[in-house]
Amino acid sequence: MTVSPPAPGGPAAVEVRGLVKRYGGRPVVEHLDLTAHAGAVTAVLGPNGAGKTTTVECCEGLRTPDGGTVRVLGLDPAADAAALRPRVGVMLQDGGLPSGARAGEVLRHVAAMYARPRDVGELSERLGIGGFARTTVRRLSGGQRQRLALACALAGRGQVVFLDEPSAGMDPQSRRAVWDLIHELRTDGVAVVLTTHLMDEAADLADHVHIVDHGRVIAAGTVPELLAHDGPHGTTTAARVRIEARPGLDAAALAKALDEATGPAWHVSETEPGVYVADGPVDPAALAAVTAWLADAGTLARTITTGGRTLEDVFLDLTGRHLR
């Protein structure tokens, strides 16, 4: 079945077509397309330097594109900036918080720029800002700054909200609070665009994921669609066995044993020293073949896990495993 479901959410709130942006002649974004809908969370996922922040900044009117078109709520972020600012909430990657002011003061200040802002007290409580409202920004932890910057982005009840790595540096409790708030924005019909390299964040939050690398969208779809995406060796199955044991075991022997156990459908590789990944039709016989292979090698595995590919697998398959 190849019919993909329509994009989730309501009408398009953000439309980027063929976006090009260069810094000093070096292309950072090359013909990038992106659509985000009202009432949906759109994640832009990619490695560092992929062009995520630049793309979002073009949508926020902070950068002028060198080519292509950007429309937010049907308007041009550069030409119609004054009309868009009250309707768009922005959380920058570096926060942009004045370091000498108190946290509560900053939030009240940003809220005062809007005619009908969100209730500052309610927003503070939701994000746990009350506990450090009287602390100056320069004394806040990274996670506290992130929560304050997020509160500022939401203060104006924007119809479109851009969040650049919203939960970076947050503890798990804060991250949960942020995710709950983002779920709620979606229910309220807000178009949420977030950049992240946290796979679980994209998987948990996003209706639609755009994987970006080298300034282009290299894959896009719902999370289930991306998980069904072909693996690197044409394997469309979502099943995999992951074994952690000592490095240097014979992966080809395991592939042969698995093919004999369940039929010739397996691909096995040592993705990093001591980590063996076998993609194929996982069943009890396959697992028995794995343990027999380990017994033949006279070694005990530290962990054996079975399960489908994760978004992280898709991401690494598409963007490569090497550091950059």
Next chain:
Amino acid sequence: MNDAARSTRPTEPYSGPSGRPARTAGASAAAPSTATTPAAAPPARRVLTQAAFEARTLLRNGEQLLVSLILPVLVLVGMATAPFLGIATGGASRIDFATPGVLALAVVSSAFTSQAIATAFDRRNGVLRMLATTPLGRSGLLAGKALAVLAVLAVQVAVLSAVAAGLGWTPEPAGLAPAGLALLLGTACFTALAMLLAGTVRAEGVLAVANLVWILLVVGGGLVVPPDRLGPLGPLAAVLPSGALGEAVRGALLDGALPGGPLLILAAWTAGAALAAARWFRWS
């Protein structure tokens, strides 16, 4: 025109992807567009809010308070009372001679040194970009800064005038309005210079340069010591904005008349600095 273009876009409700609970389409499609389009606060409120925020932050910051208020007061008291400073005052009392120059110095402190450092760090920390995405916008941000500088200047003039009056200062009444005009023009000039510096040099560099320039101008810029008493440096100091501002305020408060030459020099510096700042200021 944009509204017309938008209304032709498909707005069919979407029933939700398989596996996700379907939302009531009416709510998700209608909620953001019609009844509650978010709006900006009125422009005057935005600018005043920004000005109050900036002025509060400046007056609360220890270093900024030191350079804006405490050092000028020390210079004033020192020049009026210290026995070892032999300054030829041209017949005026020492406090009458010192006060105009110290008022000019206060302008350089708050409009230039303090504002350049604050803006440079706001630029580095992304504050300028963040505020530019709110309804305040870039023009509102600049207007707010200008008002904040004026508010701080008002505090400085009030405090310095009170201290000077306590030390026996009797300004020429006819010169008060011209002196106010000179201080305002000086504020515009040094704020523009501050923006030029803060918008082109990295924050640590601005910190060093803005403080160094303050000291150099106090010593040899013609602010508190008139250019004609600076020896070989005098002709240079006279055409600097600091020397022009010092001479303009001294002329007003000592003689009751605004000297035309210094005022022209100050106006030329203001125009040049404003054009250069508009041309080269970088927001990030």
